[in-house]
Structure formats: structure tokens, C-alpha cells
Amino acid sequence: MSDVGATPAQADVIVVGAGPAGSATAAHLARCGLDVLLLEKATFPRDKICGDGLTPRAVKQLISLGIDVNGEDWHRNKGLRVYGGRVEPFDMPWPELADFPNFGLVRRRQDFDELLARHAVSLGAELVEGCTVREPIIDDRTHRIVGVRSKDGREFRAPIVVAADGVSSRLSVAMGITKREDRPxxxxxxxxxxxxxxxxxxxxxxxxxxxxxxxxxxxxxxxxxxxxxxxxxxxxxxxxxxxxxxxxxxxxxxxxxxxxxxxxxxxxxxxxxxxxxxxxxxxxMAFNRQPAYQRGLLLVGDAGGMVNPFNGEGIDYALEAAAMAAEAISEARARGFGTPNAELALHGYVSNLKASMGGYFRLGTIFAALIGRPEIMKICVHYGLPRRGLMKIVHKLLANLTDKKDGDAVDHLLNTLTRIAPSA
Ligand SMILES: Cc1cc2nc3c(=O)[nH]c(=O)nc-3n(C[C@H](O)[C@H](O)[C@H](O)COP(=O)(O)OP(=O)(O)OC[C@H]3O[C@@H](n4cnc5c(N)ncnc54)[C@H](O)[C@@H]3O)c2cc1C
Missing domain, CATH: 3.30.9.10 (D-Amino Acid Oxidase, subunit A, domain 2)
Known part of the structure; x- marks a missing residue:
């Protein structure tokens, strides 16, 4: 394993940022037996400005990470209660589905993020707190990222680096991957x-x-x-x-x-x-920083603009992307980092992201543009909210909760729409 006290420290993968995206990527990678360095500028416990809401999609991801979501620190909820549109408030329970649990959770980021980071450590990742990454180390010959340098001058080296450093993702910017202005x-x-x-x-x-x-x-x-x-x-x-x-x-x-x-x-x-x-x-939102893989660097979570434009949910999509990134990296390591065949696996991360979220994010981008017009927002609230049948469909669409295989007619409709929409 790497030696963080001395420089340079070496690992299979460096993950920059221990928010949900980074810690989940590190956890999945460590579980697959890779040497992972997880570098975080803050010292836990630390807060993050967030609504702390976890939909059933996010709960499913936590379960698959091996996190125990029982116990009094997790506050469960049954669904959404909606106010507005000159109608009485009404409840929309999370749908009963094969693919997702029927409950959501709220857990304050103050301890949620630390829990995920410690989980990654328990699986074998090495967490370095108080380590602000300042810049990538780029190989002169290949122009690939081969490590990072911290603000205090330490060097960490790995053939693959994951940018999970949040919305401003300085690491992605330093690698020339800037924000797209055509995304909400x-x-x-x-x-x-x-x-x-x-x-x-x-x-x-x-x-x-x-x-x-x-x-x-x-x-x-x-x-x-x-x-x-x-x-x-x-x-x-x-x-x-x-x-x-x-x-x-x-x-x-x-x-x-x-x-x-x-x-x-x-x-x-x-x-x-x-x-x-x-x-x-x-x-x-909607993949506002692309490509999600380039020259040895994978973008995960807010770094890659992966917030759902329909409802502002970002934790689940960070966790889903983390699983996909870890799968691609593990595959690449098995094929031999640096080989053309390993590169194909890493580019496969981008295709998988687009296949699983791209059509949905495209619809969300259209939705965001429409409700940005005050007259349309008014029609939605005043004429849409009182129609409970319609609201059930909207609820599934906004939270992205459908069964992929044996769903009902609504699931089938929404799955078809997200499948035929071109990726964001
Ligand atoms: C007000 C608000 C409410 C929200 N409510 C919800 C909600 O209820 N549910 C939901 O699902 N989503 C919500 N979101 C979105 C959600 O907070 C983000 O999508 C989510 O935090 C993304 O996780 P991440 O790991 O990609 O990034 P972050 O959580 O931002 O984590 C990035 C990590 O990288 C570290 N870092 C940054 N730069 C460096 C560096 N140079 N070196 C080392 N480390 C670095 C940071 O300290 C941080 O720990 C909300 C967002 C906001 C602003």
C-alpha cells in the first residue's frame, strides 16, 4: 500500500474529494481489491450545504454499498407531501416497485459523508484528510494525468485519477474540462x-x-x-x-x-x-461538464454535473456514477492500465453513464427550460396539481422511479421516453 507520510505516494487509483461520489467510488474500488487513495481537503466531521434528502433510488445505492440503513440515525419517510396550486396538501407515497424500496431517508450530511468515507476505509481505502489537491501531475509524453500535487507540496501518483471534488471541480478545469453553458x-x-x-x-x-x-x-x-x-x-x-x-x-x-x-x-x-x-x-445539472473520461481522469458526481434537473437530487446520481466508474476502472486494471484495451473500458464509463442517465437528463433539461417560463409554471401548478392521476405520473417521472422490467403502463411509458430521448 502507499506511504502517505513520504512522497511520492503510489496507488492504483487516486480519488479526489470524499463527498458521496468520491467515498462511494473508493468503497467500490477497494471492495474489488484495488489500492485506493481518497484525498479530502476537509477534516471530518464536516458539513455540506444540502437538503439531506435520500429518495428510494439513493437508498438502493446505499444498500448495494453495504451500508446498514436501519437504526435511529436514519430518519425514514413514506413519500412526498405536496403544497400549492390552491388545493389541499396531498400525499404521494413512494411507489411500490420491484427495483426500489418504498421508503426514503434523511440523514444530515454532517455525519452521512463521514459515514461513507469511513465505510470506504473499512473496505481498505486509505483516506487522507486535510489534503487540498492543488493541481494534476501530467506526463509530458502522454499528456495523461499520472497523479496530483497537494497545496502543501505532497505528490500522490496513480495511473487513474477520479475527480469527485464537487461542483467547481478545479481538477477537471485544470485538465481542460470546463462547464457547458447549455445545461441548467x-x-x-x-x-x-x-x-x-x-x-x-x-x-x-x-x-x-x-x-x-x-x-x-x-x-x-x-x-x-x-x-x-x-x-x-x-x-x-x-x-x-x-x-x-x-x-x-x-x-x-x-x-x-x-x-x-x-x-x-x-x-x-x-x-x-x-x-x-x-x-x-x-x-x-444534466452532465454540465463533459467528457466524463479523458486522459486518465474520470469525473464522478457534481464534478461531472450529475444532478437531476427534474428535482435537484444529486446524491443518488453521484452514487450510481461511482459504481459505474469503479466497474470501468477495475475492468481497466484487469486488462492492464495504459493498454488500448484498458482505454476502451474507461471510455465505456462514458457510454454507460449516457445509457443509464442521458435520456432522462435530456428530458429534464427540456422540463427545466419549460418551467423557466412563468406562464408555463403557472399552468403546471394551477392545472396540474389538482389532477391526482397526472400527479402520480409526474411523481414517478420527477423522482425517476419506475420498474425497468415488469412495470405498469406508466413505467412502460416513462421508460420508453427516457430510452428514445437522445442523451444529454
Ligand atoms: C442547498 C442544496 C440542497 C441539496 N439537496 C439535496 C438533497 O436533498 N438530496 C440530494 O440527493 N441532493 C441534494 N443536493 C445536491 C447534492 O448536495 C450534491 O449533488 C452532492 O453533494 C454531490 O456529491 P459529490 O460527492 O459529487 O460532491 P460534494 O458533496 O460537493 O463533495 C465534494 C468533496 O470534495 C472535496 N474537495 C473539493 N475540492 C477539493 C480539493 N481540491 N482537494 C481535496 N478535496 C476537495 C470537498 O471538501 C467535498 O468533501 C443539494 C444541493 C444543494 C446546494
């Missing part, structure tokens, strides 16, 4: 509140975010949420898409303060119940 972005703000709602068993969402005075201004393309995290803590926030004309001029913390003030006082989203600051961050 999101911005979201959140804060924690100590209140009874934190013990609820539905993930709640508000589909009416007004640009100004309610009913008299434009409806914004986004939603507010309150996700019960258990132990009397609710993760409350709102997110919005870049496709609306209001995107650039919106002050998200101000919008959130205004929205919170309009919620019923008994919900407890008050200043005195707030625990910590309102903080905001960006959500990169």
Missing part, C-alpha cells in the same frame, strides 16, 4: 430548524415560490422543502433553476426569509428555532 444550473439555500415537523414522516415540498407578492408576481421554477431529519430537526430550504429570467437577480437568502415568514407559525420555522445560518450553493 440550480441554486438552493437551506437552514436547520428545531421543531416538531422534524419528526414527521413525509418529505414536504411547496411548489409556489413567488418572485414578489403572492398571486401578483411570477411563479419561480423551483420549490421549497422541509425534510424531517429526526430528533426534532427539519432541513428547510428552497431551490430554483437557472432557466428563469429571475435567476440571476434573485437573492436566495432573502427569498427564503420571505417564504419562511409566510409559513404557518405553528410549523416552527422561526428565527428562534433556526439552528445555524441560511446557506446556499449551486447544483450542476
Amino acid at each position: 444550473m440550480g441554486v438552493a439555500a437551506r437552514a436547520y430548524f428545531e421543531c416538531d415537523r422534524g419528526n414527521g414522516d413525509w418529505m414536504e415540498s411547496w411548489l409556489e415560490l413567488w418572485d414578489g407578492e403572492p398571486q401578483k408576481s411570477d411563479l419561480l421554477p423551483g420549490y421549497g422543502w422541509a425534510f424531517p431529519a429526526g430528533q426534532g430537526i427539519s432541513n428547510v430550504g428552497l431551490g430554483m433553476l437557472s432557466t428563469s429570467p429571475a435567476f440571476a437577480r434573485t437573492d436566495y437568502k432573502e427569498l427564503m426569509t420571505r417564504w419562511l415568514a409566510a409559513t404557518p407559525p405553528e410549523w416552527g420555522f422561526t428565527e428562534e428555532n433556526r439552528r445555524g445560518e441560511i446557506r446556499s450553493a449551486a447544483l450542476p
Whole structure:
């Protein structure tokens, strides 16, 4: 195994960033017997601005990683409770499917991320905390990445490097892989509140975010949420898409303060119940950084812009991509790193990503563009929400929850649409 104390340290694979994408990639790789160095700039426990919501898709990924999702630290939910559209709030349970469990979870990133990182370590990955990667080491002859250099001057070397360093992914940028401007972005703000709602068993969402005075201004393309995290803590926030004309001029913390003030006082989203600051961050969507493999570097999670444009969910897609990246890397190692045949396996990561998420992300990009138009957002909320049959379909579409094989007619329709849509 590598020697982190001395330089250079050597491994089969270097993973930069120990968020869900990096830790899951490291865990899968270590389970396959590869030497993995997981480099993380922060020291655990550390927070990450997030809604902390895990849909049944994400739960399935956690189970396949070997994480025990039972126990009181995991707060389970039954589905979505929806507010808006001048109708009574209504519940949409997670669907009963063969492919996914029928429950979601909320777990605060403060300990969720550490749990995943320690899980990777328990499988054999070597975690180096407090290690900020500054730049790639590039081979002069092949122009491939052959390692990374940290801010404090340490060198780590490996034939394959994974960029799992989040939305700004400096490593990808340094390798010439920049953001695409033709993909939607999101911005979201959140804060924690100590209140009874934190013990609820539905993930709640508000589909009416007004640009100004309610009913008299434009409806914004986004939603507010309150996700019960258990132990009397609710993760409350709102997110919005870049496709609306209001995107650039919106002050998200101000919008959130205004929205919170309009919620019923008994919900407890008050200043005195707030625990910590309102903080905001960006959500990169629909593969906004491509290609996901090039010259020895694979992009996983937010680094590759893998957030779902339909609902802002990024953890699941980071975990799914991690499994695919690890499979491609393990395959490449068996074929012999650096050989043309190994390169084919690594490029196969891109094809697999596109085959499994690309059509869906393309539909999400169209959806994001449509609801960015205030008149269409209004039609969706006012005429769509009261139609429960339609909402059941929308629920499955937005959360990407269908059975691939023996599904019902709705599953069949949605699977066909995502299959025929060209990849994002
Ligand atoms: C307000 C908000 C709410 C959200 N809510 C949800 C939600 O409820 N459910 C959901 O599924 N998704 C949600 N998302 C999206 C989700 O947070 C991301 O998609 C997810 O965190 C992506 O994981 P990641 O591992 O790719 O990146 P990150 O979680 O950002 O992890 C990147 C890691 O890389 C490290 N790093 C960065 N640079 C370096 C460097 N130079 N050297 C070493 N390490 C480095 C960072 O410290 C970090 O640990 C939300 C996002 C926001 C902003």
C-alpha cells in the first residue's frame, strides 16, 4: 500500500474529494481489491450545504454499498407531501416497485459523508484528510494525468485519477474540462430548524415560490422543502433553476426569509428555532461538464454535473456514477492500465453513464427550460396539481422511479421516453 507520510505516494487509483461520489467510488474500488487513495481537503466531521434528502433510488445505492440503513440515525419517510396550486396538501407515497424500496431517508450530511468515507476505509481505502489537491501531475509524453500535487507540496501518483471534488471541480478545469453553458444550473439555500415537523414522516415540498407578492408576481421554477431529519430537526430550504429570467437577480437568502415568514407559525420555522445560518450553493445539472473520461481522469458526481434537473437530487446520481466508474476502472486494471484495451473500458464509463442517465437528463433539461417560463409554471401548478392521476405520473417521472422490467403502463411509458430521448 502507499506511504502517505513520504512522497511520492503510489496507488492504483487516486480519488479526489470524499463527498458521496468520491467515498462511494473508493468503497467500490477497494471492495474489488484495488489500492485506493481518497484525498479530502476537509477534516471530518464536516458539513455540506444540502437538503439531506435520500429518495428510494439513493437508498438502493446505499444498500448495494453495504451500508446498514436501519437504526435511529436514519430518519425514514413514506413519500412526498405536496403544497400549492390552491388545493389541499396531498400525499404521494413512494411507489411500490420491484427495483426500489418504498421508503426514503434523511440523514444530515454532517455525519452521512463521514459515514461513507469511513465505510470506504473499512473496505481498505486509505483516506487522507486535510489534503487540498492543488493541481494534476501530467506526463509530458502522454499528456495523461499520472497523479496530483497537494497545496502543501505532497505528490500522490496513480495511473487513474477520479475527480469527485464537487461542483467547481478545479481538477477537471485544470485538465481542460470546463462547464457547458447549455445545461441548467440550480441554486438552493437551506437552514436547520428545531421543531416538531422534524419528526414527521413525509418529505414536504411547496411548489409556489413567488418572485414578489403572492398571486401578483411570477411563479419561480423551483420549490421549497422541509425534510424531517429526526430528533426534532427539519432541513428547510428552497431551490430554483437557472432557466428563469429571475435567476440571476434573485437573492436566495432573502427569498427564503420571505417564504419562511409566510409559513404557518405553528410549523416552527422561526428565527428562534433556526439552528445555524441560511446557506446556499449551486447544483450542476444534466452532465454540465463533459467528457466524463479523458486522459486518465474520470469525473464522478457534481464534478461531472450529475444532478437531476427534474428535482435537484444529486446524491443518488453521484452514487450510481461511482459504481459505474469503479466497474470501468477495475475492468481497466484487469486488462492492464495504459493498454488500448484498458482505454476502451474507461471510455465505456462514458457510454454507460449516457445509457443509464442521458435520456432522462435530456428530458429534464427540456422540463427545466419549460418551467423557466412563468406562464408555463403557472399552468403546471394551477392545472396540474389538482389532477391526482397526472400527479402520480409526474411523481414517478420527477423522482425517476419506475420498474425497468415488469412495470405498469406508466413505467412502460416513462421508460420508453427516457430510452428514445437522445442523451444529454
Ligand atoms: C442547498 C442544496 C440542497 C441539496 N439537496 C439535496 C438533497 O436533498 N438530496 C440530494 O440527493 N441532493 C441534494 N443536493 C445536491 C447534492 O448536495 C450534491 O449533488 C452532492 O453533494 C454531490 O456529491 P459529490 O460527492 O459529487 O460532491 P460534494 O458533496 O460537493 O463533495 C465534494 C468533496 O470534495 C472535496 N474537495 C473539493 N475540492 C477539493 C480539493 N481540491 N482537494 C481535496 N478535496 C476537495 C470537498 O471538501 C467535498 O468533501 C443539494 C444541493 C444543494 C446546494
